Amino acid sequence: YRSHFPCRVTLVAATNPCPCGWHGDPERLCSCSESIRKRYWAKLSGPLLDRLDLQVVMRRPNSDELAAPYRRSHQEPEGESTSKVAMRVKQARQRMAERNPAGCSNGELASARLSEVIKLSDAALALWEGALNQRQLSARAGERLLRVAQTICDLDGKEQIGPSAIAEALTFRSFDQLTS
Incomplete structure (x- = not known):
């Protein structure tokens, strides 16, 4: 394509x-x-869901949550500022460009190169293998899980994928349980 x-x-x-x-x-x-x-x-077929990197369940916000941005208060917004997030994304893209062949993103990385580029700790590998078995993930879904975990590490400035990155990436695969 x-x-x-x-x-x-x-x-x-x-x-x-x-x-x-x-x-x-x-x-x-x-x-x-x-x-x-x-x-x-x-x-929703498994192969279609396998192609979605991030699967997130969104809940309907309540009226307080909807009204919060319109309240005239002088409170600082929760979480990171947009400029800090933008800087982390820029740095993550820089790490990807330096590490990945042809400067491609983790999502664009060829499957054959994935094992050459990413570094998994033993604990992360064990958690990933357990998730593959427990959730009965396809090879494609398993690779996408690793790509998301690598992106999480890039955003956090980490060189190696640890179990926390695998666990976080698993939270973005909400629909695996619904279709199996």
Whole structure:
């Protein structure tokens, strides 16, 4: 596809948790049965989900959360500032460009080169292998998990993938349990 697109194509997808849209909501009741929810999620094939690097469940914000940016308070916003995050991203991209062949991102790295480029601690390797077995992940999903873990390390300025990066990357594979 590279000959048709000068840049990497990014796929963003969204879905409801069930046909009625309320499964898991703390304030509204879902009207779907377990079998209806399973049938709904079965429509999302494993190979499609394998191609999504980050799978995150989003919950409906409550009214306080929605109104917070409009309140006239002098409180400092929580978390890192946008400029600090931008600097970390710039530094992470620099690390990728120096480490990866042809300066490609972790997501663009050829599968054959992945094992040459990333460094896993023994504990991280054991956690990754356990996740592959427990969640019955495909080879593609397992590699994507490593790519995300490497990106987490790049953002944190770490040279080696540790178990905490694997654990964090696993939190971005929310749908594995729903489809297996």
